[in-house]
Structure formats: C-alpha cells, structure tokens
Amino acid sequence: MRVLLIEDYPPLQKALARGLREEGFAVDATGDGNEGLWYATGNDYDVIVLDLMLPGLDGLSLLRKLRAAGKQTHVLILTARDTLADRVKGLDLGADDYLVKPFAFEELLARVRALVRRKYQGKNPCIEIDALRIDTAARRVFLGDEEVRLTAREYALLEYLARRSGQTVSRSEIWEHVYDFQSSASSNVVDVYIGYLRKKLHRDDHSVLIHTIRGMGYMLGGQQ
Amino acid sequence: MTSLRVRLLLGMVTAIVFLLGVFALTVYTSIRRSLLRELDASLATMAQTLLNYVENRGDRIRADVNEADLPELHRASRTYYFQFLLPDGTELVRSRSLEGYPLLPEFHGPAESPEFQSMTLPNGRPGRAVGLEFRPPPEARSRSRAPRAATKPATRPHVAPATRPAAGPGTKKNLAAAGKAKADPAERSGEGKVRKGETKDKKADPSKKVEPHKKPRPPRPQTVTLVAALDIGDLEDHLAWIRWMLAGAGGGIVLLSLGLAGLVVRQGLRPVNHLAGQIADVDEEDLAMRLDVDDLPRELLPVGECLNGLLGRLEAAFARQRCFTADVAHELRTPLAGMRSTLEVALSRARKSEDYREALDDCLAISTRMHAMVDSLLMLARLESGQLAFQMQDIALEELVEECWLPLADKARDRGLSFENRLGGQFTCVSDRRMLSLVMRNLLDNAVEYADAGGRIWIDARYAESVGSDCQPAGRRLVFRVANTGCRLEAADTERVFERMWRGDASRSGAGEHAGLGLALVRRAAVALGGWASADIAEAVFTVTLDLPAEHPPHGDDDRLEDEAHRDDPTGAAEPCISEMAQPRLLSQSGRPVQS
Numbered sequence: 001m002r003v004l005l006i007e008d009y010p011p012l013q014k015a016l017a018r019g020l021r022e023e024g025f026a027v028d029a030t031g032d033g034n035e036g037l038w039y040a041t042g043n044d045y046d047v048i049v050l051d052l053m054l055p056g057l058d059g060l061s062l063l064r065k066l067r068a069a070g071k072q073t074h075v076l077i078l079t080a081r082d083t084l085a086d087r088v089k090g091l092d093l094g095a096d097d098y099l100v101k102p103f104a105f106e107e108l109l110a111r112v113r114a115l116v117r118r119k120y121q122g123k124n125p126c127i128e129i130d131a132l133r134i135d136t137a138a139r140r141v142f143l144g145d146e147e148v149r150l151t152a153r154e155y156a157l158l159e160y161l162a163r164r165s166g167q168t169v170s171r172s173e174i175w176e177h178v179y180d181f182q183s184s185a186s187s188n189v190v191d192v193y194i195g196y197l198r199k200k201l202h203r204d205d206h207s208v209l210i211h212t213i214r215g216m217g218y219m220l221g222g223q224q
Numbered sequence: 225m226t227s228l229r230v231r232l233l234l235g236m237v238t239a240i241v242f243l244l245g246v247f248a249l250t251v252y253t254s255i256r257r258s259l260l261r262e263l264d265a266s267l268a269t270m271a272q273t274l275l276n277y278v279e280n281r282g283d284r285i286r287a288d289v290n291e292a293d294l295p296e297l298h299r300a301s302r303t304y305y306f307q308f309l310l311p312d313g314t315e316l317v318r319s320r321s322l323e324g325y326p327l328l329p330e331f332h333g334p335a336e337s338p339e340f341q342s343m344t345l346p347n348g349r350p351g352r353a354v355g356l357e358f359r360p361p362p363e364a365r366s367r368s369r370a371p372r373a374a375t376k377p378a379t380r381p382h383v384a385p386a387t388r389p390a391a392g393p394g395t396k397k398n399l400a401a402a403g404k405a406k407a408d409p410a411e412r413s414g415e416g417k418v419r420k421g422e423t424k425d426k427k428a429d430p431s432k433k434v435e436p437h438k439k440p441r442p443p444r445p446q447t448v449t450l451v452a453a454l455d456i457g458d459l460e461d462h463l464a465w466i467r468w469m470l471a472g473a474g475g476g477i478v479l480l481s482l483g484l485a486g487l488v489v490r491q492g493l494r495p496v497n498h499l500a501g502q503i504a505d506v507d508e509e510d511l512a513m514r515l516d517v518d519d520l521p522r523e524l525l526p527v528g529e530c531l532n533g534l535l536g537r538l539e540a541a542f543a544r545q546r547c548f549t550a551d552v553a554h555e556l557r558t559p560l561a562g563m564r565s566t567l568e569v570a571l572s573r574a575r576k577s578e579d580y581r582e583a584l585d586d587c588l589a590i591s592t593r594m595h596a597m598v599d600s601l602l603m604l605a606r607l608e609s610g611q612l613a614f615q616m617q618d619i620a621l622e623e624l625v626e627e628c629w630l631p632l633a634d635k636a637r638d639r640g641l642s643f644e645n646r647l648g649g650q651f652t653c654v655s656d657r658r659m660l661s662l663v664m665r666n667l668l669d670n671a672v673e674y675a676d677a678g679g680r681i682w683i684d685a686r687y688a689e690s691v692g693s694d695c696q697p698a699g700r701r702l703v704f705r706v707a708n709t710g711c712r713l714e715a716a717d718t719e720r721v722f723e724r725m726w727r728g729d730a731s732r733s734g735a736g737e738h739a740g741l742g743l744a745l746v747r748r749a750a751v752a753l754g755g756w757a758s759a760d761i762a763e764a765v766f767t768v769t770l771d772l773p774a775e776h777p778p779h780g781d782d783d784r785l786e787d788e789a790h791r792d793d794p795t796g797a798a799e800p801c802i803s804e805m806a807q808p809r810l811l812s813q814s815g816r817p818v819q820s
Contacts, residue, residue, distance in 0.1 A: 011586045012562035019569035053554075080557035083550070101561035105568035 001116045001156065002026040002177045004043070006036035006062070007051040007078065012101075016049070019105050020112070024139060024152040024159075026180035033057025040066050044176055045073050047115045049108070052079040052090070060093055067094040074115040078103075113137065120163040127162045129221040132201065134162050148200055153178070157193050158201075161210065161220040170217040194218060228496070229489050236485040241478055248470040256463055260352065263456060264340050267354040271338060271452050274306055278448055280360040285310065285446050287317045305345065305353075306452035316448060322346065331355040332449045345453060350460045353453035360448060495521050499528060511539035551725035551740075555597060563590045600741040603662070604724065607748040614656035614753070616776070621651040621685060621704065628664040636672045636681070644682035651685045653702040653772045655753050660772075663749045663757075666742040667706045667768055674766065676710025683707070687774055700774040701755075711766035718759045722747040743768070 003020055007013040008031040017029040028043075030036045033054035040048055040062070048066075052059035063075060074096045079086065082100040090098055096118070097111050113136060117123060127134040133142040139155055141148040150158060156178045161169060171190050179189075198210055211219045273294060278287045287308045307327055308316035318327065325346035331353075333339035338356035345351035502515045514535060517528035563586075570583035606612050622645075629643065636643060653660075671681045685704045713721070720726050724744040743759070746768065750757040755772040 009558050009562050011590050012558065012565055014586065015562065015565035015569045015583075019565065019572065022569070022572065053558075080554040080561070081550075101557045102564045103561060105565050105572070108565075 001046040001160065002028070002043070002180060003112060004036065004039050004045045004048045004073075005029040006033070006040075006048065006054065006059070007031065008054050009051075016105075016108070019109070021180075022152070023109055024156045025112070026156065026178055028180045031055070033059070033062050037062050037065055040073065041069050041071060044173075046119055046177060047112050048073050048075045049112065050075055050077050050095070052077060052081060052086075060090065063090070063093045063095060074119055076108075076111055076115060078108075110137075116163075122163065127159075127165070129162060129165050131203075132162070132221075134159060143201060143203055146203075150197075150200065154193060154196055154200070157190075158197055158220075161218065165221040166219065168213045168216050168219045173217070229493055232489045232492070233482070233485055236489070237478065237482055240481045240485070244474045244477055248474050252463075252466060252470055255466055259459055259463070260342075263352050263454065263459065264354070267340065267352060267452060267454060268338065270304060270306070270454070271354050271356060271450055274308075274450055274452060275335075275358055275360075278308065278358060278360040278450075280362050280446070285316065285360055285448050287448065289317055289319075291320060302458070303349075303455040304452065305351070305454075306450065309449045309451070311447055311449070328353060328451045328453055330449065330451065332357045332451065335359070342456075343453065345455060349455050349457050351453045352456045352459075353451055355449065355451045357447050357449045359446075495519070495524055499524055503531065506535065508542075511535055511542055548724055552601060555725065555740075556594065559590045559594045563587050566590070597741065600745055604741065604745055604748060607745070607752050610752075612659070612752065614659060616654050616656060618652050619655050619657055619660060621653065621702070622647055624657075624661055624664055625668075625683060628661055628668055631665075632668050632672050639672065639675070640678040641672060641675050642680050644680060646682050646684040648684075651687070651702055651704075651774075653704075653774050654776050655755075655772055659749050659753060663746050663753075663770065666746050667770070670742045670746075670768075671706055671708035671766075674711065675708035679709035681706070681708045688771075699777070702772045702774040704770040704772065705767055706770075707765055707767040709765055711761055711764050713761050713766065715761045718761055721759050722757070746770075 001024075003025045005013060005017055005020065005027055007016065007029070010031065013029050013031055017027045020027045028039055028045075030039060031054070033056040035056070036048075036050070036054070037057060039045075050059045050063065054062070057065075059077065059079070063077075066073070066075070075094065076097045076099060077090045077095045078099050078101065079090070080101045087098050096115055099108060099111060113125070117125065117136070125135065125137040127136065131144050134140075135142075136159060141150055141155065141158065157174065160174065160177050174190050194210060194212075201210070209221075213219055274287075274289060277289045278285060289306075289308075303321055305319050305321050305328060307318040307322060309327075309330060310316055313330075315327065322328070328346065329341075329343060331339055331341060332355035335356050335358045338354045341353050341355065343351050343353055499515065499520065506513055506515075514532050515528045517525060517532065520528045566583050566586045570580060625645065625647070633643075668681070675681055683704070683706050685702060688701045688703050690698055690701050721743050723740075725740040726744075743757075747757045750770055750772070753772060754777075755770060757771070758769050760767040760769065
C-alpha cells in the first residue's frame with residue numbers, strides 16, 4: 001500500500017516515513033505543500049498523511065485543491081491544532097480522519113490501515129481467499145493452518161493482490177501501490193516478486209494460484 | 225456618607241422642611257398681622273367713640289362715660305377696658321372692667337396717630353391697647369352727647385385722620401373706615417409705629433381744622449390721655465390653633481414627602497441598580513458580553529461606555545492570551561510528536577546500534593530546539609512581568625556585533641549569505657550587556673534565517689538627537705539597523721512581525737529553529753532597555769531599526785524608563801503586555817539603583 005506523507009517537521013517526517021516503510025508501506029515523503037499536491041495529484045496513493053501547517057501551501061488548501069481535482073484518495077490529517085473548529089473544518093473539507101499531535105505511532109498505523117481497508121471496500125481486517133488467510137492488522141499470512149513467512153515487500157505485494165482478488169491487476173498498478181520513489185527497482189522486479197510469492201504459497205495439498213493474464217498483469221484467486 | 229440614596233433623600237427632605245418652614249412662617253405672620261389690623265381698627269373706633277365724651281370746660285376737663293350708652297362697645301364680643309388720665313397722672317375715669325384692678329400701663333401717641341400695643345391686661349389676660357393724647361376743644365354746648373354727636377368731625381379731630389376723601393366724616397361706617405385707614409400705617413410699620421412723613425401730613429391736616437377752635441383757648445390748656453384695651457384672649461387662642469395647625473400639617477407633609485422622596489429616589493436610582501446588575505452578570509469566561517447602554521440615562525452613559533470599552537480591551541487581551549497559549553501548545557506539540565514517533569519507531573523492532581544512535585541524535589536535536597523555545601518563552605514572560613534586573617553600562621557596538629555574529633557565521637556561509645558591516649566607526653550605547661546581546665543574536669539570527677539563499681545582510685548605525693517627547697526621552701540616541709534581502713513579507717506586516725508566534729506565512733512553520741518568538745523578544749527587550757524596535761519592508765529588504773539610549777539618563781531621572789515602558793504601541797497591534805509591563809528597575813551589581 002502506498003502512502004504519501006506530507007509533514008514539514010524533519011524529525012517527525014523522518015520517523016514516520018521510516019516506521020511506515022518498516023510496516024510494509026511504500027512511502028513518499030515531502031515537507032512542502034506544493035510538492036505534496038503535485039505528488040498527490042500525479043499518483044494513485046492509498047492514503048495521504050497530511051500536516052496542516054506547511055510551507056508553500058497549507059494543508060487545508062492542499063486538501064481543497066486535491067478534492068477539486070477529483071482525487072478520491074483517503075486523507076488522514078495530522079496536526080497540532082486540536083480545537084473542535086479545526087477538526088470539523090478539516091473533516092468538512094474532505095479529510096477522512098484526524099489525528100492530533102503528539103500521537104502514538106501505533107495509532108497512526110492502525111488508522112492508516114483502516115483507511116486502506118475502506119479504499120478496497122473491506123471492513124474485515126482478515127482477507128480469506130480459498131485456503132489463504134491474511135491478517136492485515138497483524139500482517140501475518142496463513143495457508144491452511146500453516147503460517148507463511150513473507151518479507152515486507154512480498155507481503156505488500158500479496159496484500160495488494162488480495163485486496164483486489166478476482167481482478168486483473170496491471171504491473172504498473174502494482175508498481176504504483178507497492179513501490180515508492182525511493183525504491184531503486186528494475187523494471188522486472190514485479191515479476192521477480194511474483195515468482196517469490198508463488199514459490200512461498202505453493203503447497204501440495206492446496207495452493208493458491210496467482211494467474212498471469214498475458215499482456216495485462218496478474219490476478220489472485222478467482223477463475224481464469 | 226457613601227449612600228447616594230440616603231444623600232439624595234436627606235437633601236430633598238431638608239429642602240422640603242426649609243421651604244415648608246418659610247411658608248408656614250409667612251402664612252402665620254400675615255394671618256396674625258391681618259387679625260391685629262382688624263383689631264386695631266376696632267380699637268380706633270372705640271377710642272373715637274370714647275373721645276366724644278371728653279369735654280373741656282375751660283378750667284377743667286371732664287369725661288363722663290356712660291358705658292351703657294355705648295352700643296359700639298357692647299357690640300364687640302371682647303371685654304373692653306379704658307381709662308382717661310390727665311397729664312399729671314390723675315385718673316379722670318376708668319371702665320368698669322378696670323375697677324378693682326390696677327390701671328393700664330400709660331402710653332400714648334398723638335391723637336392723629338395713636339399708638340397701639342400688645343400687653344398683658346391687669347387681670348393677666350392678653351390684650352391689645354391703643355393710647356392717645358387728646359386735646360379736647362373748649363366746649364360750651366350741651367353735654368348730652370350721644371355717640372352720634374361724633375358725626376360732627378369739624379369740632380373734633382378724628383382719631384384716625386381723614387386722609388382720603390372717601391373716608392369723610394358722617395357715619396359710624398366712615399369712622400370705622402377712618403379707623404382702618406388709620407391703622408394702615410401702623411400695620412405697615414408694625415406694632416403701631418408710624419412713619420415720620422405720614423405723621424407730618426396727618427398732623428398738618430387736622431391742625432388746620434383745629435386751629436379755629438384754638439382761638440378761644442383757655443389760659444391753661446389741658447390734654448387728656450386715653451388708653452383703651454380689648455381682651456384678645458380669643459385671638460391668641462385662634463393664633464395658637466393656627467400655629468398648631470401649621471406645625472401639624474407641616475410635620476405631616478414632611479413625613480409624607482419622606483415617603484414620596486424615598487419612592488422617587490428609588491425610582492431614580494433604578495438605572496444604577498440595573499447597571500450594577502448587568503455588571504454583576506459579566507463573566508470572565510464570556511467577555512464578549514456588553515452592557516446595554518441604549519436605555520441608560522445620560523448621566524450614566526459615560527460609565528456604561530467606559531465599562532464597555534474596558535470589556536472590549538479585556539476581551540481582546542484575553543483572546544490574545546488564549547491565542548498565545550494555543551500557539552505555544554502547538555509549537556510544543558510538533559516537536560513532541562516528532563520525539564515520540566522517533567522513539568516509538570526506533571523501539572518497534574530490534575535494530576543495529578547505529579540506528580539507535582541516529583534516533584537518539586534526532587531526539588537530542590528536538591529537545592534542544594524545545595529547550596531554546598521554552599527559554600525564549602520564559603524570557604518573554606520575565607520581560608513582560610518586569611522580573612529582570614539590568615546592569616546599565618556603556619557597550620561598544622562593534623564588539624558586540626562580532627561576538628554575536630560568530631556563532632551564525634557558519635550557517636550564513638552555508639546559505640551563501642554575505643555579511644556587510646557598514647558601521648564605519650565606534651558607536652556606543654547604554655544598555656544591559658546580556659539583554660542587548662540577546663537582542664542582537666535574535667536580530668542577526670532572524671536575518672540569516674529569512675534572507676534568500678545567496679542574499680545579503682548588512683548593519684549600520686548612527687547617532688540621533690531626541691528633543692524628548694511622550695514616546696522618547698530627550699538625549700542622544702543610537703539608531704542601529706539590521707537589514708536582509710529576500711523578504712517575502714508585505715509592507716502591511718511590519719507591525720505583526722513583533723507579535724509572538726507570528727510567522728509571515730502561516731503555513732511556514734519552518735523547518736527552522738524559529739517559532740516566531742525572536743522579534744517579539746527583540747521588541748520587548750528594546751522597550752525594557754529604554755528603547756524601541758521597529759521594522760520596515762521595502763523592495764524585498766527587511767530592516768529592523770533598534771533605537772537605544774546612547775547616554776546615561778540625567779541624574780535622578782528614574783521615571784524615564786517607566787515612560788518608555790508604558791508607551792503605547794502606536795499601531796495597537798502588539799500585545800497589551802507592553803503597557804501593562806511592570807518596569808524592570810535599573811540595578812547596579814550591588815542591587816542599588818544605578819547612579820549615573
């Protein structure tokens with residue numbers, strides 16, 4: 001899942017970006033409002049974490065412009081302003097959630113996950129496809145009763161495919177949601193990771209198939 | 225006395241009592257006077273009647289009064305007294321009522337203007353008497369004179385001279401009228417005293433008439449004095465009753481007016497109570513409330529308006545304070561969030577020691593920034609509450625600038641800034657070294673922070689002479705300026721830059737170390753040091769001008785700084801704390817006021 005982090009206080013930006021990446025999110029971070037708007041309109045992020053006091057363009061104006069541009073990305077506002085009026089204004093301008101500084105990092109993660117779920121029309125934190133069960137809260141994957149150990153990147157790829165199970169997902173979509181601009185990945189890295197996943201999800205008794213749709217992309221579960 | 229109500233009430237009642245007293249006295253006096261006048265008229269008539277019985281037989285004077293023949297006397301309801309005396313005191317005749325009593329006191333005026341007196345009668349009752357001296361004309365006619373004989377005035381002078389034609393002789397009515405007319409001057413001058421001029425006229429008139437009768441005057445002309453009195457006990461009773469009536473009515477009116485005045489005063493003071501009620505409703509939590517001054521009477525309008533003004537200022541001050549508190553909270557929350565997230569992420573899994581070190585370094589940097597900010601806030605608070613003691617001394621400007629620039633030189637170089645020292649000479653000012661270097665550091669730091677990359681910073685200074693005004697004490701001033709290029713603020717922001725927590729771009733919370741406190745500190749410190757700081761923005765050049773005293777204040781001029789500190793912000797944009805600020809005292813190292 002790909003997150004855009006717009007926060008101008010460097011230590012906080014650094015810590016949040018690092019924490020989110022370690023949780024398997026692809027994170028793009030910026031400290032400038034205009035740059036943030038440019039990122040947000042040019043890419044399909046799953047969640048935008050937005051600070052309100054920003055140089056260049058303040059958070060609320062950014063949100064207004066984003067919605068005016070027709071972007072439906074979920075936005076989590078992160079701010080030190082905690083008055084009722086501030087919260088109401090933020091939510092009314094089209095934000096999806098609100099978190100007041102200082103906050104627990106765990107809470108931020110949980111809220112970001114919740115927004116991701118909402119994006120893919122799922123309320124259940126567990127995704128089950130045949131014998132495959134993904135606990136998105138704990139980020140653990142089970143095949144039957146057996147747990148499958150995945151790297152952060154592998155997990156991110158699987159979760160994205162699982163969220164869109166039954167749909168054909170193009171390579172570029174995968175690229176956009178699983179990798180951030182920091183990733184120095186080559187063009188075939190998606191195919192490579194799909195290979196890793198297929199290997200780890202293969203069992204004699206019940207395997208989950210990641211279908212290759214020629215010329216289009218991949219699909220998890222469902223009928224070819 | 226502090227009660228407005230009691231004061232008004234007492235004032236009103238005192239005035240009412242006074243007016244009532246004057247009124248009652250006037251009424252009583254005029255009633256008494258008119259009663260006495262009436263009485264005097266009947267006395268005069270009585271005297272006239274009695275005189276008819278006096279005969280001059282040439283050798284002696286006789287007065288044969290037959291009281292039974294005197295209906296005039298009987299008609300009067302009062303007991304009457306009279307006596308005729310000869311000049312030597314010999315009693316000629318006295319009334320029957322006087323028999324067995326001592327004679328009436330002897331007094332008289334001339335026949336034309338008899339004298340009236342109030343007296344105590346021999347029987348102890350109050351009385352009114354008329355006394356006159358009469359020279360009976362020589363008489364040879366029959367002595368069987370009825371009182372009607374008195375209608376021949378040509379032979380006898382009237383007791384009351386006929387000064388008016390209408391009061392001509394003839395009937396008893398005329399006599400009475402004459403008596404009344406006679407009594408007039410007596411009444412006017414009070415108690416029977418006659419004005420000189422009138423007396424002369426009156427004397428002249430009858431003397432002409434009497435003259436022809438004087439020709440056959442006997443060799444020993446004689447006179448007789450008549451004193452006639454009436455018992456006026458009933459009149460005194462009547463007057464006493466009037467006195468009691470007036471006193472009673474007066475007392476009643478005073479009591480009534482006390483009650484009425486109480487009501488009126490209470491009604492009149494109702495707006496005051498209403499205003500007090502409104503003021504009591506003012507809540508420190510809700511200062512937006514205003515007193516309703518539309519219905520206030522004109523006298524209370526200034527009070528209401530002043531209070532509303534005060535409420536307005538209080539509300540603004542409270543709002544600024546709340547805003548400031550919120551800003552402080554905000555400024556502290558962001559670094560706190562940064563520190564917490566850094567620590568939580570660092571602890572979320574096992575890491576290499578370099579990663580922990582990095583996280584700790586980040587936290588240290590954050591806490592350093594928070595420390596600096598808290599220090600600035602504390603310094604601001606101390607400046608505003610006047611808790612700082614200054615040691616005023618001569619300070620060389622160039623040296624101070626160098627000292628303050630040194631820590632910033634690296635940062636300026638990194639940003640490609642050029643620093644120009646345009647002082648070109650030795651300048652000194654009188655200030656507190658620590659405070660002034662804090663001001664200088666903030667000014668230079670601000671310039672380095674906000675100058676555009678590759679821009680310029682320069683400083684200059686000059687001396688100025690101040691003639692002294694409300695805003696500035698007289699004496700030599702040092703005007704010091706710090707300027708930097710790359711300013712993105714508008715000219716309208718020149719005053720706002722000195723507000724706490726204000727930053728040109730609201731969204732520019734700044735990756736930097738600045739929390740919008742630097743210039744606020746500069747302004748307050750300058751004020752505390754007896755100076756002023758102002759800003760100027762022109763063509764992207766931001767200039768801060770610092771105005772400081774260049775010489776020690778004249779000996780004993782201790783109020784100077786006070787004036788300076790209480791100077792109002794010309795734009796009113798800065799917080800009111802400047803004027804509310806208690807002034808730090810100038811202290812020497814020993815803690816005593818500095819003597820220059």
